[in-house]
Amino acid sequence: MTTTMHRSHRVAGALVGSAVGDALGAPFEFGPAGAFSARFPVPARGVETEMCGGGSLGWEPGEFTDDTQMALLVATSLVERGGLDEADLFDRFRTWAQADPPDIGIQTRAVLASGLPWDVAAADHSTRTGRAAGNGSLMRTTPAAIRFSRDGTQATMDAARRISALTHGDPSAGEGCAVFHELVRVALDGGDPLAAVPAALDQVAPEHRPRWAAVLDPHWTPADATEANGAVWPTLGQAVWALRHGRDFAEVLRLVVDLGGDTDTVAAVSGGLAGAVHGMGGIPMRWSSVVHGKVPGFGDRRWGLADLQQLAAALDGGALQSYDPGVIPRIGPREVLPGIWAGNLDGARYSEADFAVISLCRLGDPFPHEVHRMAYLADNDLNADVDTVLTDVLDDMAALRADGRRILVHCHGGASRTGLVLRGWLVREEGMSVAEATGHVAERWEHLGLWNDSFTAALHRLERSR
Numbered sequence: 186m187t188t189t190m191h192r193s194h195r196v197a198g199a200l201v202g203s204a205v206g207d208a209l210g211a212p213f214e215f216g217p218a219g220a221f222s223a224r225f226p227v228p229a230r231g232v233e234t235e236m237c238g239g240g241s242l243g244w245e246p247g248e249f250t251d252d253t254q255m256a257l258l259v260a261t262s263l264v265e266r267g268g269l270d271e272a273d274l275f276d277r278f279r280t281w282a283q284a285d286p287p288d289i290g291i292q293t294r295a296v297l298a299s300g301l302p303w304d305v306a307a308a309d310h311s312t313r314t315g316r317a318a319g320n321g322s323l324m325r326t327t328p329a330a331i332r333f334s335r336d337g338t339q340a341t342m343d344a345a346r347r348i349s350a351l352t353h354g355d356p357s358a359g360e361g362c363a364v365f366h367e368l369v370r371v372a373l374d375g376g377d378p379l380a381a382v383p384a385a386l387d388q389v390a391p392e393h394r395p396r397w398a399a400v401l402d403p404h405w406t407p408a409d410a411t412e413a414n415g416a417v418w419p420t421l422g423q424a425v426w427a428l429r430h431g432r433d434f435a436e437v438l439r440l441v442v443d444l445g446g447d448t449d450t451v452a453a454v455s456g457g458l459a460g461a462v463h464g465m466g467g468i469p470m471r472w473s474s475v476v477h478g479k480v481p482g483f484g485d486r487r488w489g490l491a492d493l494q495q496l497a498a499a500l501d502g503g504a505l506q507s508y509d510p511g512v513i514p515r516i517g518p519r520e521v522l523p524g525i526w527a528g529n530l531d532g533a534r535y536s537e538a539d540f541a542v543i544s545l546c547r548l549g550d551p552f553p554h555e556v557h558r559m560a561y562l563a564d565n566d567l568n569a570d571v572d573t574v575l576t577d578v579l580d581d582m583a584a585l586r587a588d589g590r591r592i593l594v595h596c597h598g599g600a601s602r603t604g605l606v607l608r609g610w611l612v613r614e615e616g617m618s619v620a621e622a623t624g625h626v627a628e629r630w631e632h633l634g635l636w637n638d639s640f641t642a643a644l645h646r647l648e649r650s651r
Contacts, residue, residue, distance in 0.1 A: 193498065194464035195373045196331055197561070200260070200497035201490065202434065202460020203327040205472045206452030210442045212240035214523035216364040218445035228435070230584035232541075232556055234471045241330060242287050247475030249488075251288040252324040252453040252479045254281065256495075257488060259348065260328035264499045269329075269344055275303030275351050277483075284482030290321040296352045303351060312353025318357045320420040322349035324450040326362045327457035330369035331500040331635045341366040342388055353417075360393045361417040364401070365454065368425075372461035379403075392483050401425055407444050414446040424455040433573075434463040463562040465494070466570035470577055474559045489551060490559060516599045521607060521630045525582070529599035529632070541590040543578060545602035556590060566602050566639040575643055576591045582610065600634030605644070607633075610649050619644045 213220050225235045238246035258277040265275050275297075282289060282297040296310045329348050333341035345366040346359035353359065367385040370380035382401050390399050399405065399568070400422030407426060410419040423441055431437030437459040441451045460468060477489045490507065499505035510530055518527025518536045526540065533542055534552055541556040546564075558581055562574050582592050589628070596602035604626060611622035619641065627633050 189375060190464050191567045192373060193501070194376075194561070194567075195461050196501045197494045197497045198434075198462070198463060198468060199327055199331055199369060199373065200256075200461035201465060201473055201476065201493045202468055202499070203256060203453045203457035204249050204253045204329050204476045204478075204493055205245075205460075205468055206441075206454070206456025207249045207275060207324075207424055207449050208236060208244070208247050208476050208478075209438055209472060210448035210450070210452030210455075211242075211244045211248070211250050212237055213442055213445070213448040213555050214240055215359070216445050216448070219443055220445060221439060221448075228469075228580075230471055230581045230592065231588040232585065234475075236472055236475050237389075247472075247477055247478075249476060249478040250449050251286055251290070252450055253478060254286060255293075255321075255325035256328050256453075257480050258483075259325055259498050259502055260332075263328060264496070264505055265330045267376055269347065271347060271351060272303050274348065275306075278351065280482040281480060282482075284480040287602050290319060292319050293352050296354075307350055307352050307354040309354075318355040318417050319353065319415055319456070320358075320361075320417045320447065322351075322353040322358050323361050323365060323417050323420055324453050326365060327369065327453075328496075328500055330366040330457070331497060333366065334370040334373050335502065338367055338370065338388065339386075341370050347454065354441065356390065357393055357396070360389050360397060360419045361421045362515055364397060365421060365424075365458070368458060369461050372458065378458065379425070382425070397421075399623040403429065410634040414444065414451050420447070420454055421450050423451050426524075427455050428458055428462065431459065434459045434467040435469050461499070466568065466574045466629045468561075469570060470558045470560045470574075471581055473561075474557060475542050491548065491551070508547050508549050508595065511548065513597075517595070518593050519630070522628065524611060525594065525610065526606070527599055527607060527630050527632075528593060528595040529596045529603075530595060532599065533593055535646055536593055538595040539591065541585045543582065543592060543594045543606065545578075545594070545596040545606065547597075556585065562596075562602055562605075564596070564637060568638070568639065571639060571643045572646060575605065575647065578606055579609055579613055582606075585612065598634070599630075599632045601637050601640065604630070604633040604635065605637070605640040608644055612629035612644055613651065616651070620647055 217273045236247045262274040281296045299306045333344045342363035345362035349359035349362040364385045371381040372378045400418045427437045427440040441455045515532040517532035518526040521527045544559045607626045608622040611617045
């Protein structure tokens with residue numbers, strides 16, 4: 186394909202990808218290497234997925250940890266204050282810490298509980314203990330990387346250092362955040378962050394550059410780490426290593442979670458970077474659809490996928506507003522193919538609870554269905570990743586059908602995107618040509634829309650790939 190991925194897909198991918206990595210890695214935190222692949226030797230796409238929950242703190246499937254909780258504090262402060270207000274951000278961190286979150290880093294807790302002002306608390310802790318180069322500032326910095334990415338290299342790296350210094354007095358942590366910011370900036374602009382590593386290292390303070398150059402070297406592997414991955418150096422080193430070796434978002438995350446140790450944080454960092462590279466459509470929908478959590482100290486709001494996507498857009502200069510599709514006349518659900526039903530937005534929203542719903546459009550409020558997957562697909566020709574999304578949807582549908590579930594596919598009007606998936610199922614699973622599949626669906630679903638030529642082109646590629 187020649188279509189360039191729209192920046193908004195990368196921005197959403199970065200923020201959601203970080204939260205997804207956090208939730209995916211949480212159940213395996215401080216476990217042994219290889220535990221993830223031992224439990225999930227192949228992708229788990231049916232009713233039960235790799236978003237398994239559990240772990241020492243009993244996380245719900247898809248629930249994010251302190252990594253994303255703090256990232257949301259960074260994000261909301263940046264949006265609501267119109268930029269970096271260090272005192273405001275530190276106050277939010279302190280309010281969160283005082284609410285006794287179930288997971289909080291030892292160093293972060295000590296700094297926030299010190300009672301000292303924002304501009305001296307971390308430095309005092311570092312001076313007294315000599316321990317301040319943990320990965321706790323790197324894990325939360327993806328939102329700031331998005332917010333300052335439009336301001337250029339110097340501005341984004343400076344912001345990274347300042348935010349890191351609120352809790353991590355060792356400049357090494359700030360330099361790691363600065364490098365991460367620059368790599369994300371390059372990725373959001375459509376560039377190759379791996380190729381940008383040498384230039385980013387040139388901006389690192391000279392006294393810290395050799396150590397960072399070592400862990401970011403193309404030949405470095407996790408076996409070369411001299412510290413556990415609770416330290417900032419191996420955390421970023423492992424994230425970049427996985428990006429070098431993973432073919433897609435899912436493989437990058439599998440590689441880092443399989444390293445064991447501080448899996449939620451390394452996966453959060455990796456997910457932010459890989460999400461900026463592969464875009465929102467590259468994140469498996471079985472993972473992104475269930476990511477959720479609350480921020481202790483800030484009410485009972487339950488953050489979910491749509492909230493993260495809206496916040497990502499606001500960080501990148503858009504308006505922070507929720508989406509309300511309103512009430513539309515219901516279409517469907519109707520069984521169009523054996524075991525596969527079709528509908529529009531409200532036809533799906535108010536359908537029977539035992540459907541496994543595949544949503545292909547924005548929703549507003551989440552559905553109450555037990556199994557609900559949401560794909561990132563716009564009804565335009567800007568879906569550079571339409572082949573990836575379509576494959577992800579069809580693979581999940583096949584697994585859910587094997588689990589005995591009725592599947593309900595829908596988009597807003599039940600026409601174009603719904604038709605893409607119905608036709609794609611027939612092309613891949615029934616061996617039909619695109620023309621045969623189109624005719625078959627048109628006879629059974631009068632709402633089929635064929636105006637999107639990029640969708641038909643994707644179906645022809647799918648047909649040729651069989």
